[in-house]
Amino acid sequence: MSNDNMTLKLIITDFDGTLVNTFEANYQAYADAFIQCGQKLTYDLYKQCFGYRYDDFMHVVGINDTDIQERIRKIKGEVYPFYFEYLQSNEPLINFIRAFHRGGGKTAIASTARRLNLANALRYLHLTELFDCVLAGEDVTHGKPNPEIYLKVMERMEISARQTLIFEDSEVGFEAAEASGAQCVKINQAFYEY
Known part of the structure; x- marks a missing residue:
């Protein structure tokens, strides 16, 4: 197994409660x-x-x-x-994703939110350009805890679960991330207290 297989190439984040306290x-x-x-x-x-x-x-x-x-x-x-x-951005996570993206890493959002609501909020927060791929609730048949949305992002970005890191805040999100095979970082309220 090559070391390249272990290199982080994709960050996927949930939106509501993870990237932004909505x-x-x-x-x-x-x-x-x-x-x-x-x-x-x-x-x-x-x-x-x-x-x-x-x-x-x-x-x-x-x-x-x-x-x-x-x-x-x-x-x-x-x-x-x-x-x-009322939207409250998770600045530490946004800054981390921004640095990763600038360094050539791929970034994505996987959210159960409606595409329209997600697009409007991303525009309002000036975050649209930060993501290579955005999947919303309409893009999947099964919601979290089913891993479908995460697997779909990895497939679309052509990056394996071993090279993917997911940020999530909810129990159903943690379950979906774990089932996808990727590593997961659990976000909680402390991330918003800066």
Whole structure:
């Protein structure tokens, strides 16, 4: 086995809670959308569902009417940018990824978020150019803890799991990263306290 096989060539990061603390912005936007649809979303219930794929989130909060689900999704996407002031960047991780990218390493985002919401947030934070590949919830059939999204990024970038490092913040994310065969760094709130 050559040493080159062990060289780090790809960094993949989750977005919500890992690269950016989006909890408050997401909660405010969802609460707004729920109210507009005659529903109520409590802070505690949202906290319990944070990081879930949208369909799983809707199931847990008990909204099974597909028309209401679609209205909430549409409204949330429209109002989300109005809450971007609540976004909190993980500067130590962003700086690390930026240095790695400048040095020729490949970088990617693998998030269960909707592509539109992800693209808007990345633009707002001026991070779009930092990533060679961005996969969103629509790009996979199975959400985390299934490793599909991580495996798809590695396949697209033509880089093996042994040469990949993943940054994650949630239990489902850790499980997906581990199942992909790559190494994983667990992000917690301390990364945002600089």
